[in-house]
Amino acid sequence: MRKGGVVVRDVDSEVLQEVVVLRFLRNLFRRKDTVEYLREAWRTKPSIAVAEKLFHRLQDTGSPGAALAFIREAGRAYPHAQRLRDLQHQALRVRSSEEVKSLRAALAANPRPEIYARLGELYRYLGHCEEALEIAREGIARYPQSGGNYLAIGLVHYSRFLKTSSAHDGLQTEACLRQAYALDSASFKSLYYLACLYVYAGAKPMASECIARLAELMPGDNRVADLAQRAQALPDSPQGTAADYFRLHEARAMEAAAGAPGRAEPFAGLRPGKPLNDRLARIAALPGVDGVCVLDRYGARIAGAGRSGDTACNEAALQGMLEGARVNARRMSIGNFSRAVLRSKDWQVFLYELEPYGLAVMGGRTARQDLVQRKVTEFIEECLCEEQGA
């Protein structure tokens, strides 16, 4: 605007215009994957896809705590979304790994019984059962009066018992959890898992006894009520020791597994279908990995991901390797086969026992064993969690 030869700027309108232009440009060039943008999207139009993107973004920006908090929130919003549950496990694993590092440092500086127990628990959660047992045993040797370490060992055996139904693991779980409870009678966790063990093995009298004590410890607790319901639904059986129940459970599981076709006591997490294939696809996506497949006890492929080549030929070959490893491990008195790694100049095959399934990961020389191991552990945990309804 020109007034008497002097340019008078209408400052207010210009500023306003600039602001509008800047806002337009910002919206135009704004990155659609920033944390702020995704948070806004989650607030205005929440979906599983947005939750997943925001979770990964938070993890990439170095805020695992925020990522975990967010995925928990998202999990509450979509309680049946399997993908979000998987991500929550992933976030918990990241946090657990970091906690392991800090606890290891704390243990070196100032060893305390709680640190051993917590480390044992974390290792178990991360699927490193040997490390969990080792650290907990070390804790027991140093602090025999601390119940936490017995609890950690008991839970490792409990996980195994759920997987293998072996009476030995059942007995070990019982002994460790009882010891943990004897040392700390206020320990809800020891008693709770002891009750879970009895319910799982069908030992109704023992389960009822534990549940009654749990109800005294935590009156009105939902978990105890659920457990009581499950115990109530168990069939009445003749009195016997816990060992009798574990042996009976093992015998039933073996009998069921021997029935053809397939198995009668399914590892529910391994139901063929898209979720299983998706989980396997995450293993197949690892660098250097060519293909992954799960075979049943008769060598039939129930799920797979990645390149498979001549499928029938591969299935037969993998089944041959699995059976060879299973039979010969037992013959050589080194117990039951759990995993094997086979390498040649350019090839690697990783075999895992999933009782009674077998998991095979095929890859080139560049496939990293530690990454495969980690992903397979995650896979097994997810399947177990799904089976337990966690």
Place this chain on the structure above:
Amino acid sequence: MKRILKELNRTAGIRGSMVMTQDGIMVAAALGPDLVEDVVAALASALLTTVKRSFNQIAAGESLSELVLTATDGKMVFLDLGNAYLVVVAKRDLALASTMVEIQSAAHRIKNRRASTVQRQTAAAR
């Protein structure tokens, strides 16, 4: 060769080791008191035969160079030495990542030893 195996057995967690041909004939062994040499050789050969045959189908005829078998009560490691295999029987809690270096080093020394013996024999024959 036995000395190398004995040295290898000093590594924590290793119960015994042996060198055997692919058809199960024992070449040298330093196994603990609870392991019978011929039985381990026979069983290891059976395992290798089964597994190698299957592996060859997938790996398009490549020969198996390493096999690590983990079971509930122990581990077994097989390393290819050319015409023979080094077999190591270990405890379940053996930390393989660190021990593998020792095992591979033993395998390397056995291979070198065999190579130098063959050279000496050839030179003597000439």
